[in-house]
Amino acid sequence: VKSKQPHVGTTIFTVMSKLATDMGALNLAQGFPSFNCSPELIDLVSFHLKKGHNQYAPMAGVPALKEAIAEKTADLYKVNYHPENEVTVVSGATEALYAAITAVVRPNDEVIVFEPAYDSYAPSVELNGGILVYITLKPPHYQIDWEVVKQKITPQTRLIMLNTPHNPTGKMLSMSDLNYLAEIVRDTNIFIISDEVYEHITFDGRPHISLMMHPTLQERTFICGSFGKTFHITGWKIGYCLAPKDLSVEFRKAHQWITFATSTPMQYALADFLKKPENYLAIPDFYQKKRDKFLSCIQSTRFTYTPAEGSFFQTVSYSGISEENDYDLAIRLTKEIGVASIPVSVFYHQKNDYKILRFCFAKDDGILEQAGERLRKI
């Protein structure tokens, strides 16, 4: 086959999870919890399965879930999205991102992507004929220089992709970042996709600053969310997109041909579960304990790090420990000491030697402790 995507290989998450399984290693690589979701959520699914909610859901989502999402959003961010025509339920944030990109990117449109970037962004842009314009963020601060962003804007710029809290760096955007961005895009027709799948996983009392909180940015932004991260159900693949009506119309045109609709009983269960705000309000504290536990477990290793501000990932630097590139080191650590991680260079479009590994701390404390002990050996 003459490949349409010759430079695309198998995603690092699949590669590292397979290696972790083959080696019997602790999997701190792919981002998913080692623990189960709330038993209440399982009972709710079972209830709705038995009730007969087993046929196609409406294309844009079960009304009760769209309403629950709109209500949660209004409570938390004081922004109103109309459940009927501004909230769309999709099969995971991966689909939300792909559908939003497909909705706006035409052949040869330029798309600004900050790297390190979640690995689905670039291929999704390319499959739609878009031209990637990268802005490289460097460790240890990964700070966006908005002057550089301004210089990268051309008449062909169609879309800017953002992610806060950020995978893999754990960085979060501030209101001042949003103000800079708003100024840069003010007199343009540039769209924004804001990947906010870790909106509830934030630390040290730092509030999640959603792009929707800035009124002039909200008008041009597709917010992509996912229940996978928030409720420990990455295997359900239920996400959503919030966008003003005219953007949602275009979004739904793409969504209806990608998956058409999303699992019905799961949507009903989530609608009920979302009615109790404590179910998501407890998440920051829960994950703060996990982050702090992981940091205490790696404290006496030789890695250096800045604590993550959000997300369930911690990046660490191994410069001063090894001269290997991060990919080789991640493979070796999985094989030799039984701890799998993600080499952060895979989130950049060109090879680099920043010497950073990413660990997922959404794991039982026992796993984090064992990982800490093993990592002390290197």
Ligand code: PMP
């Ligand atoms: N965006 C980011 C930043 C992620 O880390 C993930 C990881 N799962 C996704 C999108 C995809 O989310 P989902 O599993 O809901 O498709």
Ligand code: GLN
């Ligand atoms: N988002 C998860 C991560 O960053 C993985 C999702 C996937 O495997 N596609 O690890």
